[in-house]
Amino acid sequence: MSVNILLSGSAGRMGRSITEISEDNGCHISCPIDVGDDPIQGINDCDVVIDFSLREATLPLARLCVDAGKPMVIGTTGHGPAEKSEIESFSSKIPIVWAGNFSTGVNLLFYITEIAARVLDSSSKFDPEVIEMHHRLKKDAPSGTADRLLEILKNSRELTDKQIAHGRNGMVGERPAKEIGSHALRGGDVVGDHTVLFAGMGERIELTHRATDRKIFAVGALRAAKWIRDQPPGLFSMQDVLGLV
Ligand code: NAD
Numbered sequence: 001m002s003v004n005i006l007l008s009g010s011a012g013r014m015g016r017s018i019t020e021i022s023e024d025n026g027c028h029i030s031c032p033i034d035v036g037d038d039p040i041q042g043i044n045d046c047d048v049v050i051d052f053s054l055r056e057a058t059l060p061l062a063r064l065c066v067d068a069g070k071p072m073v074i075g076t077t078g079h080g081p082a083e084k085s086e087i088e089s090f091s092s093k094i095p096i097v098w099a100g101n102f103s104t105g106v107n108l109l110f111y112i113t114e115i116a117a118r119v120l121d122s123s124s125k126f127d128p129e130v131i132e133m134h135h136r137l138k139k140d141a142p143s144g145t146a147d148r149l150l151e152i153l154k155n156s157r158e159l160t161d162k163q164i165a166h167g168r169n170g171m172v173g174e175r176p177a178k179e180i181g182s183h184a185l186r187g188g189d190v191v192g193d194h195t196v197l198f199a200g201m202g203e204r205i206e207l208t209h210r211a212t213d214r215k216i217f218a219v220g221a222l223r224a225a226k227w228i229r230d231q232p233p234g235l236f237s238m239q240d241v242l243g244l245v
Contacts, residue, residue, distance in 0.1 A: 003226050004030035006039060006046040006070075008061055009053030014075060017218040018050065025222040043068045048225040051076050055083070055140070062087050065094055071228040074098040075221055077144030091235035095228050099238040100144025102220025106194065107238045109209045113149055113196050116207065117156035122177065126198040126205070128153045129181035133193040141184035142166070145194050153180050153196070 003026060009015045010032030022029050031042025034053075043049060043064050048071045051058055055078040065072045072090075077100055079087070090096065101107070120126040130153070132146040142150070150164055159178055166182045175181075192211040197204065211217075220238060227241045239245045 002026055002028045003229055004028050004045065004047045005225055006031040006033065006042045006049045008033050008039065008049065008051045008057060009076070010034050012052060013214060014052035014217060014221075017214050018052065018221055021215060021218055022222060025219060026226055027222050039064060043070055046070065047229050048073060050221055050225055052221070055079050059083050059087055062090050062096075066090050069094060071095045071225075071231065072097075073221055073224045073228060075102060075217065077147075078140030088235055091233060093233055095231040095233050095236065097224040097228050097236045097238065097241060099220070099224070100148045101192075101217065102224065102238055103209075103211060103216040104220060104242060105209050105216070106145055106211070107220075107242055107244060109194065109196070109207060110148060110152060110239065111244050112207055113152050114156070116196070116198060116205065117153055120198045120200075120205070122157050124200070125177075126200040127175060127177070127179075127181075128157075129183065129197045129199065131183045131185070131193075131195045131197065133185035133187070133190050135189050135191065136187050138186060141186070142182050143184070143192065143194070145192065146182060146184065149194060149196055150180060150182055 005027050007015055007018060007029050011034040019029050030046050033039050049065050050073045051061055052075040055076060058074060058076050071094055130146050130149045132143050134143055163178055164180050164182050191214050195206055195208040197206050224241045
């Protein structure tokens with residue numbers, strides 16, 4: 001049975017991509033909304049809400065999902081800590097899949113990075129850095145995917161946000177061992193490149209994923225929508241959807 005979807009951000013790049021492939025992926029966009037549209041009626045009539053809009057739009061939409069008891073798939077990135085924790089708290093009432101990146105390949109990169117970070121721990125003397133590149137129109141930095149990669153490395157090395165160096169400029173001194181570098185490149189029409197780099201003495205490991213078509217995110221978001229329809233309240237990642245955890 002086709003899943004009826006309220007799609008927020010329907011006129012955007014991701015919204016158009018999701019709409020284009022929805023019917024072939026067992027879903028129907030029953031209510032496309034964009035800036036200025038009222039989601040109330042559409043929420044009541046849908047099975048799942050998908051949000052690929054603007055950071056400021058996610059929280060009010062999530063409140064409506066709680067009121068209507070509808071599952072939510074969140075792809076929008078760039079939320080601050082306060083917004084994040086309020087939205088996450090709603091997962092006690094509704095199921096939410098929240099992923100900074102819905103591609104299968106990137107979620108495998110998360111998985112492999114976790115393993116690499118475990119092996120190349122702080123005693124290994126490998127220095128971790130995250131490099132990402134996106135198109136010139138992207139508004140937030142680092143990307144949600146880079147944020148997740150940084151979080152995996154940070155947790156593995158028991159570091160704090162203050163120990164993440166976002167770019168380096170001027171006489172910054174030698175690289176401290178307890179540091180993770182983060183570098184955001186912007187330009188052209190790059191869909192999304194992410195590299196996790198572990199630089200050691202005499203060797204270097206680079207784990208790279210390159211997205212060339214944003215349909216990979218659309219396919220993942222629709223897969224998440226089909227999966228979450230039957231889930232109990234909770235906060236889920238794309239790794240849950242793919243069975244990687
Ligand atoms: P975009 O700018 O092309 O589209 C965003 C759309 O949201 C626009 O049409 C805009 O009018 C609309 N919008 C703005 N305010 C709104 C509101 N209050 N209610 C409903 N719609 C509203 O951006 P995009 O490339 O489609 O990306 C959208 C979001 O998804 C960004 O945050 C981006 O970083 C994120 N993204 C996530 C993934 C992922 O896999 N998680 C992949 C690609 C992009």
